[in-house]
Amino acid sequence: MKINQLANRLNLFVLIVFLMGTNMSIIAQEFEHEKLWSFEDVKQKQWTLSKGNTISSSESHYKHGEKSLRWSWKKNGNITLHQAIGFEPFNPDGENKSIPSFAVWIYNEQAVDDHITFVFGTDETDNCQFSFGLNYKGWRAAWVSYERDMEGMPVSSMNRMRIEGPKSIQKGQLFIDHMFLCQAIDSRHHTPDQQVPFVNKGTTSNWLIQQAASLAEPDMDLPSGISKADQKAFKNIEKRFQDDILKKQTVSDKTVASLQKQFESYGIQRKGKHIIGLPIWFGRNAELYLPYITHKQAKTFYNATHQNVKSYFDFMMKVASAHANSSDVNQQQALENMFIDLYDHMIDQGFAAGSGFGTIHHYGYNWRNYYRSLFIMRDVLARNKRLSEAVEGMQWFAALGEVFEKPVGYGMDMDAFNTQVMGRLASVLIMDDSPQKVQYLNCFSRWIDNGLMPAPGLNDAFKIDGSAYHHANHYPSYATGGLTGAVRMVYFLNSTPFQVSETAHDNLKKALLTMRFYCNKLHWPTSMSGRHPEGKGKLVPDHYAILANAGSPDGQDAIDHELASAFLRLSAGKKSKYAKAFIKEGIESEATPTGHITMPYACSSVHRRNNWSVSVRGHSRYLWASEQYLGANLYGRYLAHGQLQVMGAGDPVTQTSSGFVQKGWDWNRFPGTTVINLPLDDLRADIRNVDQFSGYEEMLFSDEAFAGGVHAKNNNGVYAFILHEHDKYQGSLRARKSYFFFDDLIVCLGSGIENANAERPTETVLFQNHMAENDPAILINGEVFKRDDEQFKAQSSWMMDNKGNGYLLPEGTIYVKQGLQQSRDESSEKPTEGSFAAAVIEHGKAPKNASYQYCVLPATSVETLRERSKNPSYEVINQTSDKHIVYNKESNETGYVFYEAAQNNADGLIKNTNLPCIAMAQQTDDELELNLVNPDLALYSGPADEIYKDGKRVERSIYSRPWRPSPSQETVLELEIVGKWKTTDKAVQVKLLENGNTWLSVVCQHGLSEQVRLKEMK
Incomplete structure (x- = not known):
């Protein structure tokens, strides 16, 4: 049933809870639905009870509403609810990939080494069951799948639930609340814990491993004692950690009074041995309501x-920070009392060791201040005899046991760097100094070191090319959070026995330096924005300073000058403790980066000169084109259809100053892309839950392996890819696109452009820029463009856009427009508008073998454009469906793109190849420099990993692909080049052919450039 069909069944009501002993009322908006059992009123007729067992509504403990079901049981007793369970078997072909599950919360006042059993049946027949452990005190939850997790075989006719009491205890009572007899729950998110360890067996999600981690034992040796070096390391690491998380503040009586008022809003009270207060929830628990809310x-x-636990932990951190900064005894005592009450209520609510809340997925974003506050208050916890319990809880939630076993492969989930590393380190540092603490830190350091190493395949986090990974692609917006944790780990551990290796340190440094290259000044390109094409994403300068303070990777320098210099440029002279220290050391700001880099694991290349940068991105059978979620990036299908973005306007350079503004943006017209221009309704993503490996999301691939770039000594380069849109949408759209980067110009070629859409036009976008108030006018052949729009035939024409970028247009039908345009927000879908200028090359409707040629000159001048249009410095030698070849006179370089293996090529030095490839050649006198790449990442071989239905590719998630973690395989690229050549490079095989030419072979891997230097034989 659809959400809108259920809207009339949803009741959100306001429950005013008057809490005894406080001067205020707490207004709590709670979910209510006929399928949710809240037990505000227990209908005895629905239940049958064995002798000695009773049930009633109780105000003693509650998780939802004001009451729960109190079950007073006796040994071997049971209670039975007579109610249709509502179970229907999971349909793998259905629209919803969630699985039917039981969900419940249970409060236990006294931990016992026994369990209760939930038995579901039809009339007198038991169909399925599961056990729930009782060795805890407080609230615990369970989400249990009927078909996957329970014993037995569930059936649709089930009409009763029996709860069997403990068999080893004479009597007791439990409180049951917030129960769903059958609810569809995402199959990925049921969490095993100490009450239901059998749930979601075999899950590999880094969010759900607490139970498995709690059983692990360290495989590294337990030292016999603590060395002086270890003791010194403990102090240094703990000081660095605390200095990082604890900010200085002035604490007054007014500060404490304000905190007290906020504390009272939780209504925490002690009643005998128990504590009560406002129920606290982990935010993801609301996903139980998804059939009825969005x-x-x-x-x-x-x-x-x-009631969100994140806010609760944030408040605990405020109290902890005030306590640590206060020197007043009375203030400290008041804050200590508050903190202990908050801590005890937190434990009672189930935020304790062994608990998984039904689901704990993606919890790390909410838990940061949990670890920080407990670490800061470690002395208070010890004084109140709660430190041992706190350590156990911290190590449970941090899943510390994961570090106890040697990692199987390099890399780590970027979310772990973002949300787990600080907690794991805190959970070790809070321990008393002991040999075990040394052992744990050794294991932790090994785990961090391994996580920083270049990861294979599409695994997180950091790649050999400087890409930073999440969701199986380069993803800067996730990387910034991951880098926040990664740089701190290296800094905290440096110059101690627990520091990471030089290789790991250097790989992290490479990721940072690469990021500052593809970002300009701070902002990354729109094509790298993932599901957030908002123009706001940017790097964090402090990351460079923190890692700089960890010293150089080789340990020779106490401050890494290269990173410190980058920080000074990126922070733009802003005053900070880092800048002050670096300047004192005589370190100066770096020059703006210049050059050319290829990022094969990002399907991108980036070219920089002066203050401008140009990025290009495609996609392939390995790397998705765009990530789209419900309510995120709904119109961004064309982000990686060859987007070529110039960022160079403004001081500092930003996305906005360079022309990208979301309000009014035409989502059909990312610069550089070849697309079918569609109405927004048709362009909007049709987001589905396509399998049980994913949620509601869309990440589509092409079936082409050819996508990547080559660079010549990181100065110039060539990028190319084969565009083939997925069959979910316009699967007939194909093109072969290339970009030749020569110093201050980029030659853009396209061939083989085709599709079957006879209703809508196909176009290649030259530019789309927001029109700011003081922007210069668009020029066409030196004339100011004054019309709203115009179509013209290019004949050695030139244009300059409103951001100062030039375009040489040898041929083609050009359409230009400017003025107010309407669009929609990428997330909310609300109407937007803005003033924009755009120009495209038109290919008509349903084109066959169309092509284009143009050249971009970023941040140029009218004089330069006029001269270049008359006397181009480049020559297009070949532009066919199987190859693009361009020669640049000024740099004496020739770029080659062979979309198919070259066969008897008569244009240039490269005659034959055994594989498709990209090359850049420069010949001077009797020397030849070849830069080569096989752009195929080779994560798997053979045809594309696609499933077809009715001749079309079926949408599948990236997470369902078995090859995803596979390492890039070596391929051997063989070439025949014209003339006789030799080399001293032992990694390159060379031999002379009978026809007077030279054969050579190069091993390629990772889509990285390979350089070959040859000398002519005379």
Whole structure:
């Protein structure tokens, strides 16, 4: 049933809870639905009870509403609810990939080494069951799948649930609340814990491994004692850690009074041995309501109710920070009392060792201040005899046991660097100094070191080419969070026995330096924005300073001058403790980066000169084109259809100053792309839950392996890819696109452009820029463009856009427009508008073998454009469906793109190849420099990993692909080049052919450039 069909069944009501002993009322908005059992009123007729067992509504403990079901049981007793369970078997072909599950919360006042059993049946027949452990005190939850997790065989006719009590205890009581008899839950998110360890067996999600990690034992030796070096390391690491997380503040009586008022809003009270207060929830628990509310509503459901655990932990951190900064004894005592009450209520609510809340997925974003506050208050916890319990809880949630076993392969989930590393380190540092603490830190250091190493395949986090990974692609917006943790780990551990290796340190440094190259000045390109094409994403300068303070990777320098110099440029002279220290050391700001880099694991290349940068991105059978979620990037299908973005306007350079503004942006017209221009309704993503490996999301691939670039000594380069849109949309769209980067110009070629859409035009976008108030006018052949729009035939024409970028247009039909345009927000879909200028090369409707040629000159002048249009410095030698070849006179370089293996090529030095490839050649006198690449990442071989239905590719998630973690395989690229040549490079095989030419072979891997230097034989 659809969400809108269920809207009339949804009741969100306001429950005013008056808490005894406080002067205020807490207004809590709670979810109510006929399928949710809240037990505000227990209907005895629905239940049958064995002798000695009783049930009633109780106000003693509650998770939802004001009451729960109190079950007073006796040994071997049971209670039975007579109610249709509502189970229907999972349909793998259905639209919803969630699985039917039971969900419940249970409060236990006394931990016992026993369990209860939930048995579901039809009339007198038991069909399926599961056990729930009782060795805990407080609230615990369970999400249990009927078909996957329970014993037995569930059936649709089930009409009762029996709960069997403990068999080893004479009597006791439990409190049951917030129960769903059958609810569809995402199969990835059921969390095993100490109560239901059998749930979601075999999950590899880094979010759900607490139970498995809790059983692990360290495989590294336990030292016999603590060395002086270890003791010194403990102090240094703990000081660095605390200095990082604890900010200085002035604490007054007014500060404490304000905190006290906020504390009272939680209504925490002690009643005998128990504590009560406002129920606290992990935000993801609201996903239980997804059949009846939207994903957007679920994300923030508990925020307005003051019940979200993130806010609770944030408040605990405020109290901890005030306590640490106060020197007043009375203030400290008041803050200590508050903190202990908050801590005890947190434990009672189930935020304790062994608990998984039903689901704990993506919890790390909410837990940061949990670890920080407990670490800061470690002395308070010890004084109140709670430190041992706190350490156990921290190590449970941090899943510390994962580090106890040697990692199997290089890399680590970027989310772990973002959300787990600080907690894991805190959970070790909070321990008393002991040999075990040394052992744990050794294991932790090994785990961090391994995580920083170049990861294979599409695994997180950092690649050999400087890409930073998440969701199986280069993803800077996730990387910034990951880098926040990564640089701190290297800094905290440096110059101690626990520091990371030089290789790991250097790989992290490469990721940072690469990021500052593809970002300009701070902002990354739109094509790298993932599902957030907002123009706001940018790097964090402090990352460079923190890693600089960890010293150089080889340990020779206490400050890494290269990173410190980068920081000074990126921070733009802003005053900071880092800048002050670096300047004192005589370190100066770096010059603006210049050159050319290829990023094969990002399907991108970046070219820089002066203050401008140009990025290009495609996609392939390995790397998706665009990530789209419900409510995120709904119109960004064309982000990686060959987007060529110039960022060079403004001081500093930003996305906005360079022309990208989301309000009013035409989502059909990312610069450089070849697309079918569609109405927004047709361009909007049709986001589905396509399998049980993923949620509601879309990440589409092509079936082409050819995508990547080559560079010549990181100065110039060539990028090319074969465009083939996925069959979910315009699967007939094909093109072969190339970009030749020669110093201050980029030659752009396209051939083989075709599709079957006879209703909508196909076009290649030259530019789309927001029109700011003081922008210069668009020029066409030196004349100011004054019309709203115009179509013209290019004949050695030139244009200059409103951001100062030039375009040489040898031929083609050009359409130019400027003025106010309407669009929609990429997330909310609300109407937007803005003033924009755009120009495209038109290919008509349903083109066959169309082509284009143009040249971009970033941040140029009218004089230069006029001269270049008359006397181009480049020559297009070949532009066919199987190859593009361009020669640049000024640099004496020839770029080659062979989309198919070259066969008897008569244009240039390269005659034959055994594989498709990209090359750049420069010949001077009797020397030849060849830069070569096989752009195929070779994560798997053979035809594209696609499944077809009715001759078309079926949409599948990236997470379902078995080759995803596979390392890039070596391929041997063989070439025949004209003339007789030799080399001293032992990695290159060379032999002379009978026809007077030279054969050579080069091993390629990772899509990285290979350089070959040859000398002519005379």
